[in-house]
Amino acid sequence: MAGAAQYSDERAREIIAAHMGLEGPAMPILHAIQEEFGYVPDAAVRQMAEALNISRAEMHGVVTFYHDFRRAPHGRHTLKICRAESCQSMGAERQARAFLDKLKLDWGGTTPDGALTVEPIYCLGLCAHSPSALYDGEPIGCVDAERLDEIAAEARD
Amino acid sequence: MAKLYIPLDMAAVAMGADKLAAAVAQEAAARGEKIEIVRNGSRGMLWLEPLIEVETPAGRVGYGPAKVKDVASLFDAGFLAGGAHRLSIGIVDEHPWMKKQNRVTFVRCGVIDPLSVAEYEAHDGFKGLKRAFEVGPAAVVEEVTKSGLRGRGGAGFPTGIKWKTVADCPPGQKYVVVNADEGDSGTFADRMIMEGDPLSLIEGMLICGYAVGASKGYVYLRSEYPIVAKVFQSAIEKALEAGWLGANIKGSGFDFDVELRIGAGAYVCGEETSLLESLEGKRGIVRAKPPLPAHVGLFGKPTVINNVLSMATIPMIMEKGAKHYADLGVGRSRGTMPLQIAGNVKYGGLFETDFGIPLGTVVNEIAGGTRSGRPVRAVQVGGPLGAYVPVSLFDLPIDYEAFAAKDSLIGHGGLVVFDDTVDxxxxxxxxxxxxxxxxxxxxxxxxxxxxxxxxxxxxxxxxxxxxxxxxxxxxxxxxxxxxxxxxxxxxxxxxxxxxxxxxxxxxxxxxxxxxx
The missing domain is CATH 1.20.1440.230 (NADH-ubiquinone oxidoreductase 51kDa subunit, iron-sulphur binding domain)
Known part of the structure; x- marks a missing residue:
């Protein structure tokens, strides 16, 4: 992701401390860590386990359960393409496959220049405008092959 | 000064509403026209998004789907006074799509500024809560039970019974949790109400907390809804400022706080016990029942957990009384169902109607058949866990029991239409x-x-x-x-x-x- 900060234990500890007043703070902390560093580094998982007084294995279990939390840095831009039924009813699966083939990627893959990661997503709630996608947090309805190509080109700039 | 409405709804934004609003503001400035743009929720006519509405003495006139390139011609046509234009749909409230509905849960959605407490109150907001304060907690539970409201998340469990179970637990820490993990494909009603009328959800939570003796509410929202997160968070802040959240709400002696939590892409967290685990900061692993969350819920405390739509319908039930709601619908499916029409359809959107309408009427008449123009082959009702219904069963009424009798389910009310190319x-x-x-x-x-x-x-x-x-x-x-x-x-x-x-x-x- 663009603008992600370099990891530091000190910054991770600050983020954790800021959330310790919450009931069940693990998820808000994980979101904040990923927001700051672009992913959830192993070192942050260690810090969290210590702060929350749970084992590292348990903390690792939480991080890896959720699709959203990344264990390694991603491409500078992220495109999430919906694969759910509504989008499939409008040909999303075929369209996404062709797009991935063109980029020589599989789901979850990142272009070799590190510009774009393409992930599957299961429903954006934009089902009256299928197929839909989310590009760096911006929702896109009725996405077609042309728009996908534009995004791939934009990501490289 | 002309007053315009351009939705902040995620579907409208996905079709260019933000750019449109900016272009309208710019064009107005260039022409020296004074305008006010309200970012409202969507009216639910999603094929018309982005839909611009202009306030006129005759009512709100709609123009959609409007693109940035249409802006200059809209001004030329005098749209600020409701002038004729090829995108005009006339008075929005008179549109057949709106006329055919019975909007109960969505009565304010798209109509008001979602972040104005004053407008919410002017449109009957907080009347339900005020009445709850008058009648007392036990009578509230009674009223909700009598209304026949059943959980709109999918399972259709009677809401009042859930509340009574929690209310009957000994006093102490209890929680109200709202399930906004709307992961089913073809559903977007929770998203729309939280973007278009977030205060109704907050009011529903307040009434619930008051009825069962809870002082803290959590909303667990899926991460795929970034606009909801923004809108709902500001709604919480507005309600706090206006004294509708916090300590001793409006002098009632009742304290209540609402906190928004964001999920992380796990569909299973829409299952109530998995959701509770996730709120607690754990893996979203399902719990065995019993114990029920009503007895042993969040952090082991008695917890009401309801879907967004169920909770957002509560204020209206308290305001107008159980009977008003129970008189709508058929059989044991009382009230209205906000249907979400999606997939390969000409007219997709949100259509709230009394239970009992036949599936075929929704698909062929309201949705206008397929967008591709090919014949309909199947409709998946109720999300990814719902059955595929063939055209031969199109006379099935939207009713929990009628669907169950055909090994199908209504779930959260999402309809995904497929044409004959589906495999x-x-x-x-x-x-x-x-x-x-x-x-x-x-x-x-x-x-x-x-x-x-x-x-x-x-x-x-x-x-x-x-x-x-x-x-x-x-x-x-x-x-x-x-x-x-x-x-x-x-x-x-x-x-x-x-x-x-x-x-x-x-x-x-x-x-x-x-x-x-």
Whole structure:
């Protein structure tokens, strides 16, 4: 992701401390860590386990359960393409496959220049405008092959 | 000064509403026109988004779908005074799509500024809560029970009974939790109400907290809804400022706080016990029931957990009384259902109507058939765990029991329409694949069954021992249905079995092709 900060234990500890007043703070902390560093580094998982007084294995279990939390840095831009039924009813699966083939990627893959990661997503709630996608947090309805190509080109700039 | 409405709704934004609003503001400035743009929720006519509405003495006139390139011509046509333009749909409230509905839960959605407490109050907001304060907690539970409201999340459990269970627990820390993890494909009603009328959800939570004796509410929202997160968070802040949240609300002596929490892409967290685990900061692993969350819920405390729509309907029930709501609907399905019409349809959107309307009427008349113009072949009702309904069953009324009698479900009210190009064995395979991806892994039927399901359907699709493998698949579905801990594994067989039952030819394509 663009603008992600370099990891530091000190910054991770600050983020954790800021959330310790919450009931069940693990998820808000994980979101904040990923927001700051672009992913959830192993070192942050260690810090969290210590702060929350749970084992590292348990903390690792939480991080890896959720699709959203990344264990390694991603491409500078992220495109999430919906694969759910509504989008499939409008040909999303075929369209996404062709797009991935063109980029020589599989789901979850990142272009070799590190510009774009393409992930599957299961429903954006934009089902009256299928197929839909989310590009760096911006929702896109009725996405077609042309728009996908534009995004791939934009990501490289 | 002309008053305009351009939705902040995620679907409208996905079709360019933000750029449109900026372009309208710029054009108005360039022409020296004074305008005010309110970012409202969507009216639910999603095929018209972005829909610009202009306030006129005759009512609000709509223009949509409007693009940035249309802005200059809209001004030229005098749209600020409701002038004629090829995008005009006339008075929005008079539009047939709106006229045919009975808006109860969505009565304010798209009408008011979602972040104005004053407008919310001017449109009957907080009247339900005020009445709750007058009648007292026990009478509130009684009223909700009498209304016949059933959980809109999918299971259809009577809301009042859930509340009574929590209210009857000894006093102490209790919680109100709202399930806003709306993960079903083809559903967006929770998203729309939280973007278009977030204060109704807050009011519903307040009434619930007051009725059961809870002082803290959590809303667990899926991460796929970034605009909801922004809108709802500011709604919480506005309600706090106005004294509708916090300590001693409006001098009632009742304290209540609402906190928004964001999920992280796990579909299973829409299951209530998995959601509670996730709120507690754990893996979203389903809990065995009993104990029910009403007895042992969040952090082990008695917890009411309701879907967004159920909770957002509560204020109206308290305001107008149980009877008003219970008089709508059919059989044991009382009130209204906000249907979400999606997929391959000409007119997609949100359509709130009394229970009992036939499925075919919704698909053919309201949705106008397919967007592709091809014949409808199947409708998946109730999300990825819902059955595929064939055209031959289009006389089925939207009613929990009628659907159950046909091995189908209404779920959260999402309808995804497919045309005749759909390959039902592929959709069945996808259903199993989705279950495999999203299974929490706690129980074996769901964890292993879904993967075996994918493998077995692959064998069928490639023409291997079709009859034997279909029998095996049916057997597997039976095991998942009755052996899974929660609805994910338990309902994943619905799309598969319904595809097998209604579209058997799609599972025999290799055999048919070989015979030709």
């Amino acid at each position: 039902m064995s592929w959709m069945a395979r996808f259903g199993m694949e989705f279950c495999a991806i999203e299974s929490c892994g706690k129980c074996t039927p769901c964890r292993l069954g879904s993967t075996r399901g994918v493998e077995t359907i692959d064998k069928i699709r490639s023409g291997q021992d079709i009859d034997a493998n279909i029998d095996l698949l049916k057997d597997l579905c039976h095991t998942m249905k009755f052996g899974s801990l929660c609805a994910l594994g338990g309902f994943a067989p619905y799309p598969v079995e319904s595809a097998l039952r209604h579209f058997p030819e799609d599972f025999r394509k290799p055999a048919l092709e070989a015979a030709e």
